[in-house]
Amino acid sequence: MTRVAGLSAILAGMQYAETILDLVGRTPLVRIHRLTRDLGPADRQPMLLAKLEMLNPGGGYRCIFVMADKQSSEKQQLLRAYGAEVVLCPTNVAPESPESYYSVAARLARDIPGAFKPDQYWNQENPDAHERTTGPEIWEQTEGRVTHLVASVGTGGTITGIARALKARNPRIQVIGADPEGSVLSGDTARPYLTEGVGEDFLPGTYDPAVVDRWVRVSDRDAFAMARRVTREEGILAGGSCGTAMVAARDVVRDLTQAGAGGEAVVVVILPDTGRNYLSKVYNDEWMRANGLLATTGATTRVSELLADRHRAPDLPPVVVARTTDRVGDAIAVLQAYGISQLPVSEDAEGDAVVGLVGSISERGLLERAFRDPSLVGRTVGEVMDPPLPLVEASVTLDEAFALLSGGSPALVAVRGDRPAGVVTKLDFLEYLAHRPPRPA
Numbered sequence: 274m275t276r277v278a279g280l281s282a283i284l285a286g287m288q289y290a291e292t293i294l295d296l297v298g299r300t301p302l303v304r305i306h307r308l309t310r311d312l313g314p315a316d317r318q319p320m321l322l323a324k325l326e327m328l329n330p331g332g333g334y335r336c337i338f339v340m341a342d343k344q345s346s347e348k349q350q351l352l353r354a355y356g357a358e359v360v361l362c363p364t365n366v367a368p369e370s371p372e373s374y375y376s377v378a379a380r381l382a383r384d385i386p387g388a389f390k391p392d393q394y395w396n397q398e399n400p401d402a403h404e405r406t407t408g409p410e411i412w413e414q415t416e417g418r419v420t421h422l423v424a425s426v427g428t429g430g431t432i433t434g435i436a437r438a439l440k441a442r443n444p445r446i447q448v449i450g451a452d453p454e455g456s457v458l459s460g461d462t463a464r465p466y467l468t469e470g471v472g473e474d475f476l477p478g479t480y481d482p483a484v485v486d487r488w489v490r491v492s493d494r495d496a497f498a499m500a501r502r503v504t505r506e507e508g509i510l511a512g513g514s515c516g517t518a519m520v521a522a523r524d525v526v527r528d529l530t531q532a533g534a535g536g537e538a539v540v541v542v543i544l545p546d547t548g549r550n551y552l553s554k555v556y557n558d559e560w561m562r563a564n565g566l567l568a569t570t571g572a573t574t575r576v577s578e579l580l581a582d583r584h585r586a587p588d589l590p591p592v593v594v595a596r597t598t599d600r601v602g603d604a605i606a607v608l609q610a611y612g613i614s615q616l617p618v619s620e621d622a623e624g625d626a627v628v629g630l631v632g633s634i635s636e637r638g639l640l641e642r643a644f645r646d647p648s649l650v651g652r653t654v655g656e657v658m659d660p661p662l663p664l665v666e667a668s669v670t671l672d673e674a675f676a677l678l679s680g681g682s683p684a685l686v687a688v689r690g691d692r693p694a695g696v697v698t699k700l701d702f703l704e705y706l707a708h709r710p711p712r713p714a
């Protein structure tokens with residue numbers, strides 16, 4: 274779509290806006306494809322459209338912004354770049370505290386001659402503006418086909434205004450609020466959380482609870498992981514509260530698809546701000562890890578994935594097991610031929626059941642001993658073997674499996690059902706972790 278330029282520009286035949294204010298609104302809708310691929314066949318899914326409110330321009334009047342100190346440094350820098358003053362207040366104080374950003378803003382508005390406080394939490398212009406503009410835009414952009422609106426909620430102005438405009442045109446439209454865990458809007462007990470711009474510890478006057486048909490409560494961890502997915506998979510650089518909204522949108526898409534009601538539905542999700550505001554937070558692995566929001570690869574990957582992914586010689590069977598009756602010389606030849614360092618030993622000549630595993634041999638141990646006593650190579654494996662390797666279910670995580678290795682054992686036998694599925698050595702762990710970047714939890 275093209276943006277609508279100011280009238281004077283249209284009359285002149287050229288396409289430009291008279292001022293940056295003429296470019297507020299008319300943000301585009303973009304279809305989301307990849308993020309919902311796992312939620313069922315595409316032809317049974319609702320159409321999911323994201324409204325890129327993040328593309329609205331910022332800046333304008335001389336301003337003093339009073340904000341909580343949990344807000345990202347990018348936001349503070351951005352406001353200062355526009356020439357605004359920024360006053361930071363502590364996040365974790367009650368709204369009525371004289372230190373809270375609500376109280377400080379009120380005081381500044383009172384004390385500075387001619388000051389005007391937009392008062393986003395109580396000023397009805399906030400929901401009214403969305404009722405006049407954003408809501409009708411969504412109606413027109415979807416040709417009235419929108420059936421569900423999903424928005425993360427802070428002041429409530431966005432969801433209240435859009436919902437009023439849409440429900441006036443079609444009362445059956447469902448409105449879904451997305452709220453951080455720890456916000457009272459969806460009825461949770463107030464406690465600190467890291468997602469910025471959404472959730473509250475009080476009910477703002479700009480939010481009308483009657484417009485919300487359903488709430489989805491979203492943790493910081495899920496919101497940030499989803500924001501990163503929106504960026505990587507859809508190419509839309511998304512902030513944390515976009516993640517909150519998208520988690521809820523996916524829930525809605527999943528439920529509609531499973532109920533067989535996806536075909537006709539059009540879900541619009543609001544994406545409020547850009548991930549550029551959170552490069553030092555949501556998009557900074559160190560910050561994410563320091564806040565326990567980025568799981569290590571070991572905590573999210575299963576031993577079975579390591580087995581499936583590791584690079585091995587093409588002719589190497591998944592598990593090689595020596596028999597107690599094999600000659601040590603033959604077992605050493607097998608270790609060398611396949612380039613492996615450990616073999617479980619079975620007393621079971623017929624099958625490879627886990628119960629038959631009675632010992633293990635290692636290349637290093639055998640070679641050292643054979644060097645000192647060459648007659649060893651003619652003896653049986655059963656005579657010289659070491660204790661059995663610890664067994665671990667292939668379904669456990671690498672972290673759980675690695676804990677067993679810290680006991681001093683050089684390797685583990687991964688097990689599926691009553692069969693060994695593979696031998697995993699310390700080196701396998703190291704190689705796997707070195708080549709896999711950490712992924713969001």
Ligand SMILES: Cc1ncc(COP(=O)(O)O)c(C=O)c1O
Binds near residue numbers: 426431469470512515
């Ligand atoms: C980053 C961000 N996301 C979402 C919202 C929620 O919008 P509303 O306050 O209209 O509920 C805000 C509000 O300022 C915000 O700053």
